[in-house]
Amino acid sequence: MLVLKLAFRNITHAGLRTWLNVIVLSFAFVLIVLTEGLYDGMSEQVKDAEIDSSVGGGQFWQKDYDPNDPFSFETAHSEIPVDLKKEIERDNASAVLIASASIFPRNLIQSVTLKGIDPDQKIVNLPVTVLKEEQDTNAIPGLIGFRMAKSTGLQAGDYVSARWRNIKGTFDAGDIKIVKVININIPSVDKGQIWIPLESLRTMMQAPGQATVITFKKNLSRIPSGSREWIFKDHNYLLKDLNENISRKRLYSNFMFSLLLGIALLAVFDTQVLSIFRRRKEIGTLMALGMTKWSVIILFTLEGCLLGILAFITGFMYGYPILAYLAKEGIVLPRMIEQSQFAILLVLYPKYGLKLYIVTALILFISVIIVSFLPAHRIAKLKPTDALKGKLS
Amino acid sequence: MTDSQIIKVNNLIKDYTMGKQFFRALNDINLSVKTGEFCGLVGPSGSGKTTLLNIIGALDNPTGGDAIIMDKSVNALKSKEAAKLRNESIGFIFQTYNLLPIYTVYENVEFPLLLLKKNKRDREEAVMRALEWVGISDKANSKPNQLSGGESQRVAVARAMVKLPKIVLADEPTANLDAANSHNILKTLQKLNSELKTTFIFATHDEKVIGYLRRKIILGDGKVIDDININ
Ligand SMILES: Nc1ncnc2c1ncn2[C@@H]1O[C@H](COP(=O)(O)OP(=O)(O)OP(=O)(O)O)[C@@H](O)[C@H]1O
Numbered sequence: 001m002l003v004l005k006l007a008f009r010n011i012t013h014a015g016l017r018t019w020l021n022v023i024v025l026s027f028a029f030v031l032i033v034l035t036e037g038l039y040d041g042m043s044e045q046v047k048d049a050e051i052d053s054s055v056g057g058g059q060f061w062q063k064d065y066d067p068n069d070p071f072s073f074e075t076a077h078s079e080i081p082v083d084l085k086k087e088i089e090r091d092n093a094s095a096v097l098i099a100s101a102s103i104f105p106r107n108l109i110q111s112v113t114l115k116g117i118d119p120d121q122k123i124v125n126l127p128v129t130v131l132k133e134e135q136d137t138n139a140i141p142g143l144i145g146f147r148m149a150k151s152t153g154l155q156a157g158d159y160v161s162a163r164w165r166n167i168k169g170t171f172d173a174g175d176i177k178i179v180k181v182i183n184i185n186i187p188s189v190d191k192g193q194i195w196i197p198l199e200s201l202r203t204m205m206q207a208p209g210q211a212t213v214i215t216f217k218k219n220l221s222r223i224p225s226g227s228r229e230w231i232f233k234d235h236n237y238l239l240k241d242l243n244e245n246i247s248r249k250r251l252y253s254n255f256m257f258s259l260l261l262g263i264a265l266l267a268v269f270d271t272q273v274l275s276i277f278r279r280r281k282e283i284g285t286l287m288a289l290g291m292t293k294w295s296v297i298i299l300f301t302l303e304g305c306l307l308g309i310l311a312f313i314t315g316f317m318y319g320y321p322i323l324a325y326l327a328k329e330g331i332v333l334p335r336m337i338e339q340s341q342f343a344i345l346l347v348l349y350p351k352y353g354l355k356l357y358i359v360t361a362l363i364l365f366i367s368v369i370i371v372s373f374l375p376a377h378r379i380a381k382l383k384p385t386d387a388l389k390g391k392l393s
Numbered sequence: 394m395t396d397s398q399i400i401k402v403n404n405l406i407k408d409y410t411m412g413k414q415f416f417r418a419l420n421d422i423n424l425s426v427k428t429g430e431f432c433g434l435v436g437p438s439g440s441g442k443t444t445l446l447n448i449i450g451a452l453d454n455p456t457g458g459d460a461i462i463m464d465k466s467v468n469a470l471k472s473k474e475a476a477k478l479r480n481e482s483i484g485f486i487f488q489t490y491n492l493l494p495i496y497t498v499y500e501n502v503e504f505p506l507l508l509l510k511k512n513k514r515d516r517e518e519a520v521m522r523a524l525e526w527v528g529i530s531d532k533a534n535s536k537p538n539q540l541s542g543g544e545s546q547r548v549a550v551a552r553a554m555v556k557l558p559k560i561v562l563a564d565e566p567t568a569n570l571d572a573a574n575s576h577n578i579l580k581t582l583q584k585l586n587s588e589l590k591t592t593f594i595f596a597t598h599d600e601k602v603i604g605y606l607r608r609k610i611i612l613g614d615g616k617v618i619d620d621i622n623i624n
């Protein structure tokens with residue numbers, strides 16, 4: 001096809017101008033794939049971590065349990081039904097008892113959630129085995145996350161007094177020894193809570209054999225059906241907040257996406273407008289030589305599109321090794337969480353699906369066609385005689 | 394209309410509108426041109442030479458009357474058909490050469506043949522022949538910005554002639570050239586006219602050009618004032 005050949009010739013002869021455009025466009029392409037890939041990778045990582053350390057393959061909740069309402073903890077505990085107990089014995093599930101308490105760090109009163117967990121459990125990825133290694137029998141061993149450590153000022157080795165009410169409503173008190181502070185970036189197992197041995201909490205609450213939550217192993221093929229007392233919560237339910245959070249961040253990444261795209265397209269648009277302005281005499285000549293207006297319009301549009309294609313090729317050539325390297329090595333983000341002393345290292349692994357490449361390429365390509373065509377189609381209104389004089393009507 | 398009348402202009406009027414006012418650039422022009430003529434529209438600046446030439450070249454439309462080019466009325470031509478007519482039958486030579494800047498001399502001359510979808514061998518043959526006519530074969534691989542004005546105009550002549558058009562329209566082809574180059578170009582065009590029977594129409598007020606013309610159509614204020622044949 002002649003026009004394509006001409007467009008290609010014009011593009012390759014235009015030298016620096018072409019390459020500037022190609023570089024800007026390819027930059028946008030690579031950066032868009034990178035940011036989108038970063039968010040995809042982050043979403044997956046965060047979700048995996050939440051499943052790994054908190055919700056497992058799904059949970060049974062005692063019917064009164066509401067994690068957002070500490071008052072519900074007073075009644076949210078029951079004996080574990082037989083079928084669930086069997087799963088716990090088979091190491092397919094693990095029980096957690098939840099209660100409210102007050103602690104007195106630095107002589108201040110602070111409400112906390114006590115979570116009793118079996119130190120031998122193998123269901124969630126928390127280093128709770130340290131709870132059974134503690135030698136001091138006068139205190140209850142406790143494990144906290146770094147957010148909790150920051151908000152209470154507690155460190156490993158510290159003692160803190162605690163006060164709670166057992167299920168009969170009687171107040172009781174004792175000391176908790178923090179045996180370990182874990183560096184974990186999952187608020188749902190960290191904020192406002194202390195992990196202690198399940199049996200200790202049962203004794204404290206005078207609630208032998210009772211639990212609030214039964215967490216199941218992930219990827220289990222069969223999960224027992226619930227009862228009126230124990231209700232099963234699946235991932236859809238348990239990860240709802242997280243998913244909403246991710247889509248909010250997605251929105252931000254889409255904004256970045258549009259911004260990058262906008263900048264790149266502006267460059268192409270600009271080049272097109274400029275090149276039609278500068279080449280109007282050439283346009284007139286082409287028409288005098290017998291090219292139709294539409295051939296000229298298609299020629300200029302194709303020139304823009306070829307920039308897009310060249311951008312994909314160059315972007316792929318220098319972008320692919322970079323993207324692949326980042327996906328393999330991850331991107332280290334040293335993050336100061338909430339101005340604390342604790343800097344935790346977040347390593348993000350971008351993930352680029354084929355869909356991401358194709359969607360990005362398609363969106364970019366269609367936009368390039370549009371911004372190439374928009375200035376070019378004004379040639380239709382141009383009179384050949386005006387164009388030859390170098391005028392733009 | 395006889396076969397030999399390749400161009401016929403009837404009661405042609407061209408108005409340019411500027412806001413509410415209009416300016417009559419061509420006022421009731423009547424003329425006909427026979428195949429193989431070597432003629433020129435002659436007149437002072439602003440007399441309407443370019444305007445008339447552009448209408449004959451199907452680049453512009455008349456306001457009134459008609460121009461019949463090779464049995465086709467320019468009024469009836471759609472823009473696509475006008476492009477086809479220019480592509481197949483009309484060669485243009487401009488005062489400012491209008492070469493395509495990024496193409497070589499060869500590619501510039503080849504261009505009309507690409508539009509005509511000629512095959513590579515035919516193109517090569519025709520381009521080399523056209524370059525020989527104007528004596529510029531040695532510059533085939535040069536770019537327009539490496540050429541002198543005279544050389545550029547010779548390339549433009551080759552580009553106009555390469556497809557062997559029936560009509561060549563030349564608007565002030567020598568205005569940017571010195572005397573020697575002007576005569577060189579004009580002699581070449583004269584030779585091509587007698588060898589190929591191509592019809593030439595110039596628009597000019599250059600005495601050098603006028604000296605070569607076999608027919609002078611004198612324009613003044615948008616009208617034909619005189620029509621002088623020299624035999
Ligand atoms: N696009 C236009 N809009 C308005 N008026 C125009 C336009 N083109 C030409 N004219 C006017 O029409 C008249 C004829 O113009 P034309 O270009 O045909 O003259 P010309 O004989 O070719 O002159 P020159 O020898 O200077 O090239 C002039 O008075 C000019 O001002």
Ligand SMILES: [Mg+2]
Pocket residue numbers: 442443444564596
């Ligand atoms: Mg003129």
